[in-house]
Each structure stands twice: as structure tokens, then as C-alpha cells.
Amino acid sequence: MTDACHYHSSSEAAWQCAPCQRDYCADCIPGAAANYPKGHPDCPLCHKPLAYVGASNSARPFWQMGLFFFRYALQPGPLTVVALAAGAGLLIGGLGLLSIFVLVAAVALVTRYNLLVIERLAHGQLPAPGFGDALDGNSAPLFAKVIGMTLIAGFAGYQAARLGTGAVQIYSIALSLLAPAAMIVLALENSLRAAINPLKLLHFTVIIGWPYWLLWLATSAVSAAPELLLAAVAKQLPQWALLPAIAATTSYFSIVTSAMMGYICLSRQQRLGISAERDDDAHFLDERAFDCALALAQSHILLRESDFNGARRTLVDTLRRYPDDPVLNERYYRLLLVTQDKKALRELGPHLLEKFIRMNRAHKAAELYLATDPPPVIDKSFLRHQLAEALYRQQKYRPAALLLNNLHKDDKDYRQLDAAYLLLAQVYLDGFNREDMAKKLLAFIKQHFPDSELKQQVQTLQRVLAGTSIAST
Known part of the structure; x- marks a missing residue:
């Protein structure tokens, strides 16, 4: 369930302060990381670093995202991978021994891209990575780790077979259940040791909770799709098109299952300790806009916490730099109304009302004048x-x-x-x-x-x- 902002109940939380147990929305914490002197926003109350939770908090439940996963694999990056896999399938038949290298390279590239999909989605990046992002030199090492996982799983299965049929069945079930967790851990930690640690994998499934079993069912069903699809159309395809069709469908549905794995991590970012990434370019504000937005946000929070003096100091400090900002002036006037500071209203009220008049906001001046009881004495x-x-x-x-x-x-x-x-x-x-x-x-x-x-x-x-x-x- 989506957590709401502590100070704006109709807004989703984007930031969280663990010490204060406060959730903040984007209005409470304006701007981008680059707007803040430390490179990250701090809690307005305790001044300790905030954790960004916007991506996971706004994520819809996994079971509501079925179409998203299939559309995800139709973006330019995934389609490029699918096309290259199909091309590799087409070349394999005529290259002799070289076909082995083409096959290994294609599988390594698809594997790297799938792990990248899991990683990016887990960190909150909903657009699919581009094909070029997978060409980072990690394809071979990660593919080697996947091969290592496969060999270790096979060796463990061989040892289980020595114990009897029952042990093999139990091992097969456990391997099937923990396979998605192993791929996710490999994508997030880039560690073969972590990916084959059964205790770590079990702990991972416990953190995810019951949605993990839904993930397992979904990935199992989708993984079986290429075989069922090809069985239905194989007779209609020419012989030369079978391998490309197998490569294309297998890579497409593997990306779909990877998107499922990444998204389940996105929905449990905080529990898994994954640091969410934020598109700061869209949130960056120029200096004046940021200073004013921050003052308005902090004064609102301090008001809700009944720290009237702190809210007033925040507004006054910012008004000294931007005395003609209409929103700051209105917030300051309303602060005087809320605190029923009759002396300040009597002395400052006419000056503030005149500001609104000169800023062509006479309607706002009239509204605030009517809200003041008793009305301030106007001499001018x-x-x-x-x-x-x-x-x-x-x-x-x-x-x-x-x-x-x-x-x-x-x-x-x-x-x-x-x-x-x-x-x-x-x-x-x-x-x-x-x-x-x-x-x-x-x-x-x-x-x-x-x-x-x-x-x-x-x-x-x-x-x-x-x-x-x-x-x-």
C-alpha cells in the first residue's frame, strides 16, 4: 500500500527519515540533490540524511503490472537484443565451428542484458536500458558466473542423486523455487558466492514475502511460453527460420521474466536495502525558485509541528533575500494570522497588504484584509x-x-x-x-x-x- 506524506495526506511519500519516522513528499523536499549543499537533502526536523523512497512507494503492486512486463520487452533496447539473438540464430547454421563462438557470444550478451534489466528496475529506472548499456565489458564475467551457478547446481544435484529419488525431487523443487532469487542476487550483488548461498537466497525470499511465490509462478509460466508458442507454429515455419524464431522468442520472454524480477525488487526496495535512483534533471530548480520552495516547505512542516518561531524565522530569512515574492509574503501573513500575533498584524499588516497591491495582487490583499480581525488600520x-x-x-x-x-x-x-x-x-x-x-x-x-x-x-x-x-x- 502506498505510504502518504506525513504533511500532505493526498501526496505519495518520496523521502523518508528513519530517526524521525516521517515520510515527506516532493513538495516537502523540493529540488534535486544538486540543489543541496551536501549533495543530498536532510530531514527538516533532525537534519539527518533522508532516504529516497519515491520509486518504490509509487510502484503499483506486482500482480497489477502484467501488461507492463510484456510492453517493457518491446522497447528499443530489448527489441535490439531480440533482433541480434535472432540474427545469431540465423548465422549459426552456416558458420561451422565459428557458430559455437557466435552462440556463446549471443547467450552471454542476452544474459548480461537480462541482469542489467533486473538491476535497473530494482533501482527504480522504469525505461528499459539501451542495448549499448550492456556493452560494458561485463558480459563475459557475468556469463561465466551464470555457468558457474549452473555447474554448481548440477554438482549439487549429482550429490542429491546419490541419496535417492526423494532427495532428487526435493532438490529439484528447491532449485526451481530459488532460481529467480539466485538471478536477482547475482544481478544486484554481482557475486557468485552470494548467488549460490542457500541461506542468503532463503532470506531474500522471506524479505520479499508472499509476492515472491507469485513471481515464481509468473516466471515459470512465462519461461514455458517459447516452447508452447513454437510448438504451435513450427510446422508453418521454413526450416531456416526455426533457429532464429527460437532465439527471438526465448530472448524476448527472458527479458519479460527479468523485468518481473527487477520490479519485485523495486516494490521492496526499502526492505532489501536498495538505494533508489532519482531523475534529478527533472527536479532541479534555479537558486531563487529553490530557496523560495524550500522556505515554503520547511515553514509548512514547522507549522504542523507547532514550531511557530522556527517557521517565522525561516520565512523572514528568505524574505530578506526575496522581499517581493508573493507566495512567501502570503505565507508570512497567514502565519501571523494563525499565531494570532495581533501586534505584528497591526504593525506589519498594512505594509504587507501594500506589497500585494504593488505586485498587482489586489484580490489577495483584499482576502487577507478580510481575514484579519480586527482589520489593520490603514493610513495611506x-x-x-x-x-x-x-x-x-x-x-x-x-x-x-x-x-x-x-x-x-x-x-x-x-x-x-x-x-x-x-x-x-x-x-x-x-x-x-x-x-x-x-x-x-x-x-x-x-x-x-x-x-x-x-x-x-x-x-x-x-x-x-x-x-x-x-x-x-
Whole structure:
């Protein structure tokens, strides 16, 4: 079952802190490893390195991935391997003694690619490796280890045969059950000793749990597919096509079973102690974006942990570097609201609201102003005017009127007083149906601002009021 983030219940966990027993999502731990000074993110609480668990945590259960495994083997890398295997099968018939070398080389390459598939999927890399990734010089050593495993298994079987038929049957069953575990251990540890250690293989199956037996059933069924398929079509194929068909189908289904083995490890990464790999290129952020995202994430976590002072320090430190970031400013204002810091709201509230106005976020300033109880005292006429306009657009007529009332007495030199009182007239008319107050305000504008650029709008509103009065009589 997918683990959820401790601080965002609707998000999957991507990071884990064992000491704190906390799971974090990508929003809690933003950016890539390169964004962090140590090359990896630390826990926001205990400051110890985090373990990446995103790949395994987001992995669907093994039994739901049937089509994925068959599509996996149809990617360019696997298809190249299948094509080369088929080509090798075609060449074998006409090369004489050289065909032995071609056969060994082809089997070694397919074996190396299958082990690479297991390794990559176990570490969380869902795209299939390219064919070139298998040309790393490890094909011969790994193939030799596989041969060594086969010889050791044969020798153990020979020894079991000396004990009787019952021992052979028991050994055959055990060999069949532990074969997938042996291939997985070889792929992950690159060690023949580990791959033939029965205690290690049994321990591996215990860690995987019951899905391992499902894996065994699935790989057994898929491994039998080439024989069944060829038996059905062999009579329809020309003689020269039999070996290529056998090579192609065998290599294809071997990649399918390898994908199954790798994916079962992916789903149990944490239990197996496999370090997940992350595509950091897609997560890297530039300095400003990372600093802001980190401050927002850490302040959210500290708030949830009731460390209000720590959250505030985090935001203030980042705001000193990026004072005009709207999201940081909003988070800081909301922090003051949550902590009910009335002194800070009284002293800093107007300054923060003005920031939003100047950042063309008047709607956000109005929202935060309404959320503040009691509302902060606004001294600046420009701010009162802009807030009132935003509140009017949101149909919050009463607070808009309170901001604009008696503005001419508080600041008679305000340059946009005509616009402010035209707005107030609209507030009284639309919000309170007070035609009398609207008319008084329009008359005030005409008297004190005869050359106002808003003269036409004032006259239009007066005509509307005159038409309303006639209609009512």
C-alpha cells in the first residue's frame, strides 16, 4: 500500500527519515540533490540524511503490472537484443565451428542484458536500458558466473542423486523455487558466492514475502511460453527460420521474466536495502525558485509541528533575500494570522497588504484584509483606495465603504480623491441601494473636481440615478 506524506495526506511519500519516522513528499523536499549543499537533502526536523523512497512507494503492486512486463520487452533496447539473438540464430547454421563462438557470444550478451534489466528496475529506472548499456565489458564475467551457478547446481544435484529419488525431487523443487532469487542476487550483488548461498537466497525470499511465490509462478509460466508458442507454429515455419524464431522468442520472454524480477525488487526496495535512483534533471530548480520552495516547505512542516518561531524565522530569512515574492509574503501573513500575533498584524499588516497591491495582487490583499480581525488600520490613502476597489469587485461592500468614508477629511490632498469617491458612490448604490449618498458624492466630485478626467463617468452615473428616480415615481 502506498505510504502518504506525513504533511500532505493526498501526496505519495518520496523521502523518508528513519530517526524521525516521517515520510515527506516532493513538495516537502523540493529540488534535486544538486540543489543541496551536501549533495543530498536532510530531514527538516533532525537534519539527518533522508532516504529516497519515491520509486518504490509509487510502484503499483506486482500482480497489477502484467501488461507492463510484456510492453517493457518491446522497447528499443530489448527489441535490439531480440533482433541480434535472432540474427545469431540465423548465422549459426552456416558458420561451422565459428557458430559455437557466435552462440556463446549471443547467450552471454542476452544474459548480461537480462541482469542489467533486473538491476535497473530494482533501482527504480522504469525505461528499459539501451542495448549499448550492456556493452560494458561485463558480459563475459557475468556469463561465466551464470555457468558457474549452473555447474554448481548440477554438482549439487549429482550429490542429491546419490541419496535417492526423494532427495532428487526435493532438490529439484528447491532449485526451481530459488532460481529467480539466485538471478536477482547475482544481478544486484554481482557475486557468485552470494548467488549460490542457500541461506542468503532463503532470506531474500522471506524479505520479499508472499509476492515472491507469485513471481515464481509468473516466471515459470512465462519461461514455458517459447516452447508452447513454437510448438504451435513450427510446422508453418521454413526450416531456416526455426533457429532464429527460437532465439527471438526465448530472448524476448527472458527479458519479460527479468523485468518481473527487477520490479519485485523495486516494490521492496526499502526492505532489501536498495538505494533508489532519482531523475534529478527533472527536479532541479534555479537558486531563487529553490530557496523560495524550500522556505515554503520547511515553514509548512514547522507549522504542523507547532514550531511557530522556527517557521517565522525561516520565512523572514528568505524574505530578506526575496522581499517581493508573493507566495512567501502570503505565507508570512497567514502565519501571523494563525499565531494570532495581533501586534505584528497591526504593525506589519498594512505594509504587507501594500506589497500585494504593488505586485498587482489586489484580490489577495483584499482576502487577507478580510481575514484579519480586527482589520489593520490603514493610513495611506492609496492603499485604502486600492483595497476598497478590490473589495468592491468581490462584492464586499461594507468594508469597502468603511475604507473610503471621510477620505477627504483624512487626506484632502489625495490626488485620486475623485476616483475614490466615484467608487464610494458605486459602493453605496450597488451595495446598499443608497441613492441619496451616491448623489451627494457625485455632487462633491463635480464641485471640487470640475476638470476631473472622470467627468464623463460621473455624468453617466448621475443620469442612471436620475432615470432610477423617475422610474420609481
